[in-house]
Amino acid sequence: MEGDSLWREVIDRKYGFEWGRWCSKEGRGSYGVCLWKYIREGWNIFEKHIKFEVGVSDRIRFWFDDWCCERPLNAVFLVVLSLVGNQQVAVSEVLCRADGVVHRNVILTRNAQDWELDEIAGFFSFLHSVKLGANGRDCMLWKHSGSNKFSVNSFYKVLTAQQHISFPWKSIWKVCVPSKVAFFSWTAALGKILTIDNLRKCVMIVMEWCFMCKKNGESIDNLFLCCEVAREFLGGILCRAGLSWVMPKRVVEVLACWNRHHNSSQLDEAWRMIPLCLMWCLWTERNDRCFNNRKRAVGDIWNFFVSSLFQWFSAIVLKGECSLSFCFLFSFLECNLVSHLVYFL
Incomplete structure (x- = not known):
């Protein structure tokens, strides 16, 4: 510091x-x-990755700073914390030094109940086991390096590790969809499209509801994964494909694991197009309901999804030509396929 x-x-x-x-x-x-x-x-994130080395101990909070355990004492001794009067005390006020001797100064505001005695006894046993360092300066230490010194590189690794998965850029930019759909999917995976929850974060006063199911609050993950309409489409696609799958909670996780290998590279390509096409169609329908007061039936939304998928696959992957794998892949969609196939064949 x-x-x-x-x-x-x-x-x-x-x-x-x-x-x-x-x-x-x-x-x-x-x-x-x-x-x-x-x-x-950024302090609220940063402080979770620091600990303190006790010196004079007048700048370290006894209950809320990580100074002696792997976590703050308020997370270890919840019962004792509820019994003390002043919770915002420094370590030096609880563990007082006088002539080389450490005195424990903890005042409880009421008598303990029987079921609280074990934790209180454990707390005072812990206090007597604590050894304070020399009377130097209190120091802030970085948890994620051997030298306890902060580095941008280590902090970056901590932040990216919190996502548990790497960003699935190949599932967006390597898929044969129109450019506007790829940019939209990238923005949705980053959590930046203007759903109701994101608008409210910008201090806009709007009603918090989902335009698709009219039940839950609208967020990106709810709109594309958890909403009744989205679940019906995703469940129908997976069921027709013969897959049994526990749906992830986040859009970025769905894109990261949406892989299936077929005997044809064209089938693989079409399969990767499905989540991006579905999100685009749901977002288009959502905007029609929000801004134009137009509402399609579920069957019409499905037809819109199938039609869009056919058009993109035919124009981008097949470049206007016909392929047997093209007919084979979409046979499981079972929705007005004859009219679409007649158009493309």
Whole structure:
């Protein structure tokens, strides 16, 4: 920590600082706070990956900072936390040093119940086992490096590891769909399309409901995966394909695992087109209902999906030619296929 640096003093003077002076307060002024405001928003993520080394211990919170265990004490001793009066105390106020001896200063606000005694006994046993370091400066340490020093590289690895899967860019940009559909699918996978929940995050006052099922709040994952209409389409496609699959919770996870190998590369290509085409058709129908007050029946939406899939596959993959694999793949869709096949054949 650069506690004595000039930039730190400027930030502290302009915005103030939180308990312990480990970070500044949030910028709430009417002007001149935009840049630091967005930098400060990252603290809530950053603080989950730090721990503290006790020195003087007057800048470390006893209950809410990670200073002696793998996690803060408020997550370990919940019962004891509910019994103490002042929860925002420093380590130095609970573990007081005097003439080289550490005194424990914990005051409970009421008598303990019988079922609370075991945790309280464990808490005081833990306190007596804690050994404090020398009377130096309190230090912030980075959990994800051997030297306990922060690095951008280690933080980036932590942030990307939280996604559990790599971004499925091949399932978007390597699929034979129109460019506008690929860009839309990429935006949806990133969680950036303007569904109701994203509009509300932009402080827009709109009713929180799904235009497709008119029941749940509208989010990207709900609209394309959890909504009754989306579930009916996805379930129908998987059932006709002879697949039994537990649907993931997120669009990006569906794109990452939507793979199936056939005897033909054309069949593989068409299979990869299905989720992107379905999302595009559901989004088109959603916008028609929202802005044009036009509503298709479920069967008409299905026909729209099949028709779009046929057109894209014929124009992009087959380049206007006919293929037996083309007829074989879509035979499981079972919806006005004869009229579509007559058109393309």
